[in-house]
Amino acid sequence: MPQTANPLKQFFRQPSIYLRLPSLGQYWDQAKIDMPPNKELPVYPMTAIDEITYRTPDALFNGQAVVNVIQSCIPAIRDAWNMPGCDLNAILVAIRIASYGHEMEMTIKCPKCETDSDFILDLRIVLDKLTCPDYNKAMQQGDLEITFTPITYQHQNETNLKQFDQQRLIQQIQMSDQLTDEQKIEQLNETLQKITNLTIETLKYSIASIRTPQSLVTEPEFIQEFLVNCDRKFFTEIRDHIIDLRQKSEIESINVTCSHCNHKWPQNLTLDQAAFFGDAS
Ligand SMILES: [Zn+2]
Numbered sequence: 001m002p003q004t005a006n007p008l009k010q011f012f013r014q015p016s017i018y019l020r021l022p023s024l025g026q027y028w029d030q031a032k033i034d035m036p037p038n039k040e041l042p043v044y045p046m047t048a049i050d051e052i053t054y055r056t057p058d059a060l061f062n063g064q065a066v067v068n069v070i071q072s073c074i075p076a077i078r079d080a081w082n083m084p085g086c087d088l089n090a091i092l093v094a095i096r097i098a099s100y101g102h103e104m105e106m107t108i109k110c111p112k113c114e115t116d117s118d119f120i121l122d123l124r125i126v127l128d129k130l131t132c133p134d135y136n137k138a139m140q141q142g143d144l145e146i147t148f149t150p151i152t153y154q155h156q157n158e159t160n161l162k163q164f165d166q167q168r169l170i171q172q173i174q175m176s177d178q179l180t181d182e183q184k185i186e187q188l189n190e191t192l193q194k195i196t197n198l199t200i201e202t203l204k205y206s207i208a209s210i211r212t213p214q215s216l217v218t219e220p221e222f223i224q225e226f227l228v229n230c231d232r233k234f235f236t237e238i239r240d241h242i243i244d245l246r247q248k249s250e251i252e253s254i255n256v257t258c259s260h261c262n263h264k265w266p267q268n269l270t271l272d273q274a275a276f277f278g279d280a281s
Pocket residue numbers: 110111112113114115258259260261262263
């Protein structure tokens with residue numbers, strides 16, 4: 001008689017670490033995450049399928065691969081598209097630790113003498129330093145009070161793809177030998193306009209509310225209309241504030257010393273996915 005329950009189940013992967021999100025679950029749609037009372041999410045190592053998914057360059061690009069791997073390794077996250085941007089780095093670092101351990105070997109080229117140095121990064125320290133700023137803290141602007149929210153992975157991904165398209169278009173216009181100079185200028189202007197619109201879109205999704213003396217505005221379309229029509233100075237202040245908030249959830253640069261010439265410099269770390277998950281085996 002065939003067995004109904006798989007006796008191998010007890011040998012399936014187990015959680016290898018527990019993750020406390022920088023946001024502690026704030027800014028999430030609560031239907032999209034099962035937050036345990038102690039706020040510690042179990043993180044499972046990647047399966048072979050996850051690893052293949054992650055390393056496929058095309059799938060990487062639309063964000064679906066990232067989402068699939070996150071939902072596979074942290075099943076408490078039901079919809080990773082909904083994840084606020086301030087948690088993304090911590091989630092990726094935790095999955096990397098759960099899958100390959102906390103030490104990450106890196107080769108870094110000294111900017112001064114160009115010697116390659118091997119370097120071991122302790123990802124536990126990186127993870128501990130990741131924080132989420134207080135997006136609820138209001139910004140006062142004359143009669144207006146603005147509160148913020150981190151952009152979701154879905155919106156971030158959409159904007160990144162559109163931005164990439166526009167940048168590719170700029171290159172094509174510049175390289176073109178079919179277009180006259182006037183046509184090039186005209187098309188470049190059009191493209192730059194579209195890029196500005198994308199910035200406005202990102203800002204729109206980063207604003208939770210704008211309070212006027214009479215009312216509270218949370219409708220994204222009204223906020224967008226306001227951003228298009230407010231004065232330049234006001235716009236710049238809002239934009240800089242949002243950039244500043246986003247930078248607070250970035251990974252801190254690490255101080256590196258060259259073993260050859262003793263030159264010291266701050267090295268930026270980016271979680272470029274293919275490299276981040278590709279070098280371990
Ligand atoms: Zn050097």
